[in-house]
Amino acid sequence: RQFSYWKRRGVAQLVPVFPFGNLGPFFRQRSCLGVTYAELYHRWKALPFVGIYFSLRPLLLINDPELIKNVLTRDFEYFHDRGLHVNEGKDPLSGHLFALGGDKWRHHRSKLTPTFTSGRLKEMFQNLVEIGLVLQEYVGKRAAAGEEVDVRELMARYTTDVIASVGFGIENDSINDSDNMFRKMGTKVFAQDLKTIVRLASTFFLPKLNALFNFKFIAQDIEDFMMNVVRETLEYRESNNVVRKDIMQLLMQLRNTGTVSMDKIWKVEAATPSAKQLSLEQVTAHAFVFFAAGYETSSSTISFCLFELARNVNIQRKLQADIDQVLAKHNGAITYDSINEMKYLENCIDETLRKYPAVPFLNRECTKDYVIPGTSSTVEKGTTVIIPVLGLQHDPEFYSEPQKFIPERFSEEATTDKPYLPFGTDPRVCIGLRLGKLQTKMGLVMMLSKFNIRLVDEAYHSKELELDSKGLFLMPIGGIKVAVSTRSD
Numbered sequence: 001r002q003f004s005y006w007k008r009r010g011v012a013q014l015v016p017v018f019p020f021g022n023l024g025p026f027f028r029q030r031s032c033l034g035v036t037y038a039e040l041y042h043r044w045k046a047l048p049f050v051g052i053y054f055s056l057r058p059l060l061l062i063n064d065p066e067l068i069k070n071v072l073t074r075d076f077e078y079f080h081d082r083g084l085h086v087n088e089g090k091d092p093l094s095g096h097l098f099a100l101g102g103d104k105w106r107h108h109r110s111k112l113t114p115t116f117t118s119g120r121l122k123e124m125f126q127n128l129v130e131i132g133l134v135l136q137e138y139v140g141k142r143a144a145a146g147e148e149v150d151v152r153e154l155m156a157r158y159t160t161d162v163i164a165s166v167g168f169g170i171e172n173d174s175i176n177d178s179d180n181m182f183r184k185m186g187t188k189v190f191a192q193d194l195k196t197i198v199r200l201a202s203t204f205f206l207p208k209l210n211a212l213f214n215f216k217f218i219a220q221d222i223e224d225f226m227m228n229v230v231r232e233t234l235e236y237r238e239s240n241n242v243v244r245k246d247i248m249q250l251l252m253q254l255r256n257t258g259t260v261s262m263d264k265i266w267k268v269e270a271a272t273p274s275a276k277q278l279s280l281e282q283v284t285a286h287a288f289v290f291f292a293a294g295y296e297t298s299s300s301t302i303s304f305c306l307f308e309l310a311r312n313v314n315i316q317r318k319l320q321a322d323i324d325q326v327l328a329k330h331n332g333a334i335t336y337d338s339i340n341e342m343k344y345l346e347n348c349i350d351e352t353l354r355k356y357p358a359v360p361f362l363n364r365e366c367t368k369d370y371v372i373p374g375t376s377s378t379v380e381k382g383t384t385v386i387i388p389v390l391g392l393q394h395d396p397e398f399y400s401e402p403q404k405f406i407p408e409r410f411s412e413e414a415t416t417d418k419p420y421l422p423f424g425t426d427p428r429v430c431i432g433l434r435l436g437k438l439q440t441k442m443g444l445v446m447m448l449s450k451f452n453i454r455l456v457d458e459a460y461h462s463k464e465l466e467l468d469s470k471g472l473f474l475m476p477i478g479g480i481k482v483a484v485s486t487r488s489d
């Protein structure tokens with residue numbers, strides 16, 4: 001009966017097979033979830049929407065770009081939530097911005113938005129430069145020793161340090177010390193082991209399972225670590241009147257005053273415990289999601305981009321020329337403005353996020369019955385809908401030769417009216433978009449202004465990276481190894 005849910009509603013459905021429904025390749029670990037949804041899109045894209053089953057749970061896969069715009073933006077009032085499991089009492093860190101729904105989400109989103117303005121990021125920029133220089137020095141040593149570099153791992157360490165600094169105000173050096181606690185915790189959040197995959201997948205798609213068994217969406221030691229870091233940082237800053245230009249400072253402002261100042265003020269007014277507007281758990285939940293959502297997405301983007309640049313040497317040289325020319329204009333200074341002037345750099349990042357979206361699908365929960373425009377089909381309240389971002393961005397109907405890395409697709413002359421959703425879209429668009437792009441640009445500029453990158457395995461000139469068939473996201477098996485050499489003048 002469960003497997004006839006869509007049929008009974010007059011919606012075309014794929015033939016499900018017990019016990020995995022239509023997600024057999026994911027459950028059997030033949031392809032990660034992002035790729036599994038993309039494959040369903042490629043097979044069924046002639047249908048604007050199609051009913052599928054995540055094990056026994058009915059989901060609606062939305063293929064038609066116009067209907068996607070309705071779901072994500074025009075009819076947002078029906079789809080403002082992601083439907084993730086949240087239980088702030090038993091699982092305090094589950095109450096973060098990515099998971100919150102309804103009025104709570106609206107409230108926190110409007111309060112947190114001023115944290116990520118370009119004015120604020122400009123003032124945090126020096127932290128990024130400092131970590132970028134550590135990265136450059138590390139790679140310089142590898143180049144001098146003629147050693148290859150696994151950029152998938154190295155960039156995860158670099159972005160961990162950026163988020164630890166910009167997010168938590170902690171000066172971390174996981175670039176040189178891979179045993180560092182922040183790196184260990186970050187690795188654990190996205191580990192490819194069965195326990196973590198089940199935890200993440202059930203948080204997204206089987207939230208009732210989490211509720212029933214009191215599953216926490218992250219492991220207890222990660223929760224304890226994050227709570228301690230935030231508690232100690234807040235206490236230290238409050239009792240020593242420390243002002244540091246980072247996100248934690250703005251979270252403290254929000255906690256003590258109920259708003260993040262729109263001016264350039266970083267100082268925090270003191271507040272008695274009873275006057276505080278956010279609990280320690282709420283601050284930690286937000287800080288945690290900035291860490292989890294912020295480090296892995298950007299490091300995946302930088303490393304996939306470096307891989308493509310290593311196999312497309314002409315594009316690498318063109319990008320280096322763009323970087324050199326802008327830096328020369330600014331007397332070699334890497335500043336917020338100079339980095340944002342590098343147009344080809346922006347195109348390379350856009351194309352990387354098209355080919356390898358760090359978040360390969362979006363999901364929304366329908367919060368009140370929704371009649372699909374132009375049809376008599378109703379999406380029932382409580383249904384999760386899936387937007388197959390990876391599939392859409394690899395569809396030759398929208399992007400010719402989708403496997404080719406062509407940054408020029410995103411030059412000003414190129415048309416922009418194509419499905420492109422690496423950061424989602426308004427109103428629930430990624431809140432950290434600017435910071436994500438900034439740290440991605442910084443990582444690439446630090447690498448390419450000083451080094452040339454080559455493939456270690458020449459076979460990748462003609463074959464694609466092999467992706468891990470486990471998990472939710474796109475993970476290259478065995479990392480991404482490149483050879484680096486210092487650029488001559």
Ligand code: HEM
Nearest residue numbers: 098290293294297298358359422423424425428430432436
């Ligand atoms: C290249 C880097 C990044 C990519 C590709 C990316 C991608 C995304 C995507 C696809 C979403 C879901 C949007 C939707 O459902 O419509 C999202 C949401 C989110 N991202 Fe990012 N992200 C990046 C960097 C960051 C950074 C640096 C932070 C924070 C420091 C961050 C924090 C968040 C948060 C909190 C949400 C939930 C927003 C909400 O629901 O209101 N992301 N991101």
